[in-house]
Each structure stands twice: as structure tokens, then as C-alpha cells.
Amino acid sequence: MSFVQNFPFFTIILCLLCAVSTFVAGDKWGRRLSVALLCVSVALNASVLWFCASNDMSYSYMMGHYPAPWGNEIMAGVMEPLMATLFSVVMLCSVLGGMGHIMADVQDHRKVYWINVDMTLVSLLALCYTNDIFTGYVFIEICTIGSCVLLSAKQNGRTLIASARYMIFALIGSGLFLIGVVLTYSVTGHLLFPQLHEAVAAVWADGRYTFSMTAAIGLMTAGIAIKSGLFPFHFWMPDTYGQATPASSGILSGVVSKGYIFLLIKIIYRAVGIEVFTESGIQAVLLVFGIGGMIVGSISAIRTKRLTTMVAYSSAAQIGYIYMGLGMGTDAALLAAILHIFAHSLTKPMLFLAGADLADASGGENEFHALRGAGHRDVMAGVLFTAGSLSMVGIPLFIGFIPKLHFASAAFALDWQQWPVLLGLAISTVLNVGYFLYTSMVLWLPEKEGVGYRGEKRCPCHYVPAVVLLIIAMAIGIYSAPLTRLIEQGLALFVKY
């Protein structure tokens, strides 16, 4: 075994060690540890990605001295470290870009914030690498706790209520997921993905437990859909993303919801099997709710009068795209869904960071009427927000264009789903243009007379993390072939054992 193959285990253990060390070390060292940990996580996961991609291999790794199912097991191919690297990069940029706001918004017990950054990272890495459905549940819950603390860290009454609301929805989702896991275990007697895959196929072919298996798959899917904010369960999103400190909003919107969705993809393709998932009818339900989310999320975004709420509702629409891809059920649609995960993860934290700067430049106001001309008051934030908006709309040269193109291409291979998908794409894109164009126009309208710069002048290095996200997004938008090839290679390994 190559030394690099230990890196997924090392990153998980490092996160736990850093969380414990921060508790002892305090705020200042906790901050340094968290940033260093995120950098190390990027490097280690990128190394695993390079190793697996260059050798075109995936491998399972025994955690501890006992083989599965008594011990625990992780699995790494190309998709797992690719997603882990993406999550680490986005978290790093969100934390660095939102550092000023973290310092201002989190006054008491700031070290708790850093502990939960570490805990959220470990849970996301574990969700990427786990090969066990129950371990998936455990880290879903750890991710929920970490996210809730990141959200409620801002000392503000409304944030507390938003956190409680988020927690309630998240726990409903976890409860449904858990009962789904227990039902699956009851029917198959397995928890590891490879054994589950075989057992589910055998049980489904037997036909005796079709209802139980459908219920189990449906409950797990519903649980993750609620937690990731799929329509009609997206109403916790605006308060959650809109009230938190920008770094937390970026992390929650950019990576946490994608961590859950990646686990669902693993369950669908590795544990349940796409054939069983299609035959169960749940795939069609996901398609309908995905298209619904694309349209309803966009309409909700148009109706709001606050910038952060608009960006949050836009997340509901973008999550709808990903679920629509899962609902389409073809390899091409899955590729498009994963490309959309990349597009949303890289763009949304940039929008939250730039949006917070624009609000600061408008006296802390978030309403559109107060943001008029904010782009002139903070040019860099205005440019970043406009670039992020163009990406979300799907303008060529930006990353958002690539998945939309793939969704549209994938739709032509479908039967009855072809027209709903194409219609949903068209309507949602038009609605996206409506609210993002309106916002960008508001930002660049001439300022009202007598309104000067109301925020403090920032150091240019403040914008570097968001600029890095923009550069990655544009690089993929201009030349997407390497990423597309990598994902295709990963998906081929992902489904194959």
C-alpha cells in the first residue's frame, strides 16, 4: 500500500485532533489551527486525487484493527478525494474571506466557532469517504451540530431563531434517514455499500420485500432532501443563510448541503443501485421536486426585497437543478449534476462574501433600495457579485454555463422527461436572469445624491479568497474538459467495485 493511500484517514484524524487542541489552545491558536488544517486538507486530498486518477484505481481502507462490519471502512477512488478537495478549498476561501466578519460577529467563545469549523470539515470528509451507511448517519448528525453552531455563532436574536428552525428541519431529516437505514438493515442485514448493493439487488429480484425496500429508500432520500433544502422543504433556507455570518453562510450553502447530496449519490449508485432506484419510482419523484425547486426557488428569490434572502432562495433553485439531474437517472445527467455541485459550491460563497461587503458599504443595510449604487462604493465586491450572478445565470465563460449545457444535452436522451426538463431549464434560466440582472443593475445604478461611502475602506487582500473562487470558476468555465474527464473517470470507478 502506498503512503498516499493513508491520507484520507490522516485528514479525518487531523481534524479531530485540531478540534480537541483548539478547545485547549483558545481562540487565536484555534483560528491558526483551523486555517492550517484546511490548507493541509486541500493538499492531502489533492494528493489522493492525483494518486487515484493517475493509477485509475479505487481502494477500501480498514479503519482500526478490525475488518468491516465489526470495524469501519472508508473508500477512495477519484470522486471521493475530488469532492473532499472541493469542500476543503471552498471552506478555506469562505473562512479566509469572511474572517473580518467572524471577528466582528462572533464576540464570545470564538474558539467554539473554530472547533465547529474543524468538526464540519471532518464530517464532510467522512461523508465523502465513508463506505458504511450507518457511519454516514453519524457524520450527518455531526455535520448538523457543527452547522448549527456555525450558524448561531453570530450574537443576534434572529440568528438563534433561524438556528432553531434549521435544527428542527435538520433533525426531521436525520430521523427519516435513520429509520430508512434501520429498515434497510432489517431487510438486507448489511450496512456496507458493496454488500448492501448485492443484498438489495437480491431482495428486489426476490420481490418479497419490495414495499419495505421502497419505503427505506424513500425515507433515506426524503431525509437528505429535507436536510439539503429541496423544494418543498426549502423554507428554512432564507433565514438560515441570510442571518449567519458570511463565512458560515458560504460554508452551509456551498458545501454542507452538497456533502449530504454526495452521500445520497453514493447511496443511490453504490448501495441501492440505479436500476432499483429507478424501478422504485423515487427517481421520478426527485425529478418532479427538482424541477419544482428550480422554478419555485427562483420565484421566491424574485419576490424578496433583501439581497441575502435572494441569494438564499437562489440556493433552493440551484439545489433543484442537482436533484433534477439525479431524477433524470442517466450517466450524462449525473455528470451534469456533479458539475452543478462544483458550479454552486464555487459561486455561492463568493456571492455571500461579496454581498456582505456590499451591505457593509451601504451602512449595513441588506434591502435593495439601500444597495442602490453599492457597486460604486465597493467596486471589487460589486464586480465579484456581478461575476457570481453571471455564473449562476449560466453565461458562457463562467462555470454555471457548463452544467446547464450538460443538462440540456442529457435531456435529449430521455423519454417523457425530455420536455419537462427542457421547459424547467428554460423557465428557471429566464427567472434567474430576472433576479440576478435586477440585483446587478441595482448595484451599478448611479448613487443617490448625498450618499457617500458608508463602510470602511478595505485592504485589497480582503478580496483574495473570493477572487480565487472566481478564478477557479472562470478557469473551469473557459476550459471544462479536464474536470469533465476527471468526473467521468471517477464515476466509472464509483459504480464499479
Next chain:
Amino acid sequence: MNGMFQNLLHNYEECVSVILFCIGFCMLLFDRNLLKKVLGLDIMDTGVFLLLADRGYIAGRMANIITDGITDASYYINPIPAGLVLTGIVVSVSVSAVMLSLTVRIYREYHTLDMDALYLMMSEKRKGGRV
């Protein structure tokens, strides 16, 4: 009908666990009191753990603690569900602790635990200006 009743009676542990899950789920979803929501969460989790423990139970066998030096696996119940229940309990307690701490902070800030009243205050504050 009689057969169905017999089945329900035969699988009474599963029935109780499903009833507990439904009670907890409804409390978590519909009850307005934040504290009762936490209780609902615990009841819901308890229902799932009961179902899981029942899956691993084998009549006439012992719990997975080595007794009198007997290491023969056929003497004990299925250890995997027992391990899962223990892990699940730890997770459930952690989540409840976070939820309770949030409840305490909300009560200190707003002096109520009624979610409807809290949403009302939140929307009034939003109308009144930035919070």
C-alpha cells in the same frame, strides 16, 4: 383481519417502536413549544433504537458482554445492532444537548419558547428595521 391482528401482536416490539417514532416525529414537527420539540426528538430516536435493538435480539441468548469466560458467538445476541444503538444514543444525546443549549439561549433572549410567538417577533423586528 384476524391474521393481521395476529401479525401485529406477534411483532409488538416493531409496533411500539413505530408508534413511538410517529409520536416523536409529530411532536418535533407540529408542537409549538421548543422544549417539547426536543422531547419529541428523543422519543423519535428512542423508537428507532427500540426497532434496531429488536432486530438484533435473539430469544434465549445473552447481551454482548462476555460472561463466565464463554466466547462462543452462539451464546450471545447479534452484536452489530447493539453497537449501532450505543453509537446512536451518543449521537442523540449530543444533538439534544445542542438543541437544549439553543433553547436556553432563545429563552434568555425572548422569554418564550413558543415558536409561533418567536416567528412573530422575528417578522415584527424585520419590519421595524435591521436587527
